[in-house]
Amino acid sequence: MNWGTELWDQYENLAAHTHKGIEFLDKYGNFVKERCAIELEYAGKLRRLVKNYQPKRKEEDEYQYTPCKAFRQLLQELGDFAGQREVVAENLQSNVVRELHLLAKELREERKQHLNEGARQTAILNAAIGALERARRTYERAARESERALEAFQRADADLNLSRAEVEKQKANMKLRSQASEDAKQEYTDQLRKTNEAQRQHYEQRLPHVFKQLQDLDEKRIKNIKNFMLSSVDVERKVFPIIMQCLEGMEQAANNINEKEDTQLVIDRYKSGFVPPEDFQFEPAAGGDTTDSSTNHHHHHNHLTAARGTVSGNRIKKRGGLLSIFSSNKKIVEACNSIKNNMSTDGKEDYSDLPPNQKKKKLQAKVHELTKQVAQEQAAMEGLMKMKGVYETNPTLGDPMTVEGQLNECCDKLKKLRTQLRKFEELLADANSQVSATTLHTLPARANGAPPAPATSIGSNSESLSRSASESSVSTGTGAGGTGGGVGSGGVTAGGRTAGGSPESGLGGELAVAHADHTNGDGDHDHDHDNDHESDFDYYYEPDLQPLGYCMALYAFEANGTGSTMRMECGERLLVLETDAGDGWTRVRRRHTREEGFVPTTYIATTLYADARDH
Known part of the structure; x- marks a missing residue:
């Protein structure tokens, strides 16, 4: 199948065909370019959709329920899905559109060169044909003149009236014309041979070579269109695994919806701790039997006394018909309204304006927070004392007096925190005694009188339950006078990012180990107690952190x-949940297992979504 032999006389058609072929290549390139624009527009609209449906600050409380948490995870996965559509557009642009544009330009230049060469060869052949035509006409003219000279000689030779000289003249002219005719014939013959040779060369070698180059060019164009289409499919196929992960993440989010868990969450969130009012008692009409009236009044007085501290507060009120129903329940209504308004976070410091159950939960969270702060200050103090000891042993390292002021400040702060902790532990003990025996979760008292360390409360930005449980030996204090285990400035951050044993630990690792040894001696009974019982706050958890990048x-x-750090393999891709807070650690999540933990910042290359958008 050779164009040069099969299509030897179709020069014009081949020129037109190759031109249309390159135009089709351009058309396919425009198609892919518009496809890229559609993909980018689709991804942009998806990202705007995700942004528009992100929970507002006022909606954060509602996003503690499992359908809302699932929706938030679905939005995150949809954002990742949009990112994959952007990857498709970028790869199509670089792998197809750009390469196709360069190919079309190259093919146009090659086609122009081949057609120019074909035109040059055709001009050579036409020149040879023109020379042959001129030689033929010259030969015909010389032959006619030779024939006329021969006839003139024959007439002169037959005419007896002409002189010999005239006859010889005609004879000489005849011979001259005859020789000229022979020369023209020979030239014509030579040119005929040359022209035929040129024609054979043209149609057997030169033109077929040009046509073969045009054929190769067209086949190259067709083959590349095939490769571009395959490349487009491959670009799409490569994002399918991640798109499938996004869909699996959406499926997992839906499967995490739990109606029983949400039902319990509503109870834990809105339960006041009050008991329902008792039955109304019969009140005799005025002027009735004084004995019955006295008895009933005494019984009614006992009923109200029994209700003291529940519905009617600390004052005894006398019911007065239907109006008294609303009066006796006024505190319940007010309490429920206060729960709705951000759980009365702007109320009194001791939470005395809250219903019993909500008051207990707030006090538990306060005790937990103060316990962590005490532990951090204790660890910081121990670190400063150790540093002072090192300076005293080796003055070349530093002046011990430089840490004296910090030690005094730390000591004062620790005393204030412990005083606050004792105050709130006493308030919590009182709150526990006030909670009705009908409460779903009863809190056992600690052996030393302190409540068990609560888990993270609703809306908190601190660590999740899984991390709190795994780090209970570090982050839980020992009550009012005990020492905590969460190392602060001495090597481990408040968030539980343990530096001991890691590449960047330094002095902090030694402090963490020393402090662990210090707390193991007097805190075991607290830890055992935590493992045996659950507090109400075990039902409250932190919502999944939104990734900041990868x-x-x-x-x-x-x-x-x-328990706070996480293993990772070289080349592994992880989601970034919290950036480095200055301690050398970054919080990450593994996509498939949802495992979270901290890894050294220097071990990873981080790309934040905000930075990616800026570029």
């Missing part, structure tokens, strides 16, 4: 076994 592991990292 990172790539530059090196492998092994977790140190404390």
Whole structure:
């Protein structure tokens, strides 16, 4: 199938065909370009949709329920899905549109060169044909003149009246014309041979070579269109695994919806701790039997006394018909309204304006927060004392007096925190005694009188229950006078990012180990107690943190076994939940298992979504 032999006389058609072929290549390129624009527009609209449906600050409380948490996770997965559509557009642009544009330009230039060469060869052949035509006409003219000279000689030779000289003249002219005719014939013959040779060369070699180049060019165009289509499919196929992960994430989010859990959450969130009012008693009409009236009045007085501290508060009120129903329940209504208004976070410091159950939960959270602060200050103090000891042993490292002021400040702060902690522990003990025996979850008292360390409350931005449980030996204090285990400035942050045993630990790792040894001696009974019982706050948890970006592991990292760090493989891709807070650690999540933990910041290359959008 060679164009040069099969289509030797179709020069014009082949020129037109190759031109249309390159135009079709341009058409396909425009199609892919418009497809890229559609993908980018689709991704942009998806991202705007995700942004528009992100929970507002005033909606954060509602997003503690499992359908809302699932919807938030679905939005996150949809955002990742939109990112994959952007990847499709970018790869189509670089792998197809750009390469196709360069190919079309190259093919146009090659086609122009081949057609020019074909035109040049055709001009050479036409020149040879023109020379042959001129030689033929010259030969015909010389032959006619030779024939006329021969006839003139024959007439002169037959005419007896002409002189010999005239006859010889005609004879000489005849011979001259005859020789000229022979020369023209020879030239014509030579040119005929040359022209035929040129024609054979043209149609057997030169023109077929040009046509073969045009054929190769057209086949190259067709083959590349095939490759571009396959490349487009491959671009789409490569994002399918991540798109499937997004869909699996949406499916997992839906499967995490739990109606029983939400039902319990509503109870925990709105339960006041009050008991329902008792039955109304018969009140005799005025002027009736004084004995019955006295008896009934005494019984009614006892009923109100029994209700003291529940519905009617600390004052005894006398019911007065239907109006008294609303009066006796006024505190319940007010309490429920206060729960709706951000759980009375702007109320009194001791939460005395809250219903019993909500008051107990607020006090538990306050005790937990103060316990962590005491533990952090204690650890910081121990770190400063150790540093002072090091300076005293080796003055070349520093002046011990430089940390004296910090020690005094830390000590004062620790005393204030412990005083506050004792105050709120006493308030919590009182609140526990006030909670009705009908409460769903009864809190057992600690052996030393302190409540168990509560889990994270609703709307908190601190660590989730899983991390709190795994780090109970570090983050839980020992009550009013005990020492905590969460190292603060001495090497471990308040969030529980343990530095001990990690590549960047330094002095902080030693402080963490020393402090762990210090707390193991007097805190075991608290830890055992925590493991045996659950507080009401075990039902409250932190919503999943939204990823801030993603990172790539530059090196492998092994977790140190404390529960806060997370193992990662070299080259592994992880989601970034919290950026480095200055302690050398970054909080990440593994996409498939949802495992979370901290990894060294220097071990990863991080790309934040905000930075990616800026570029």
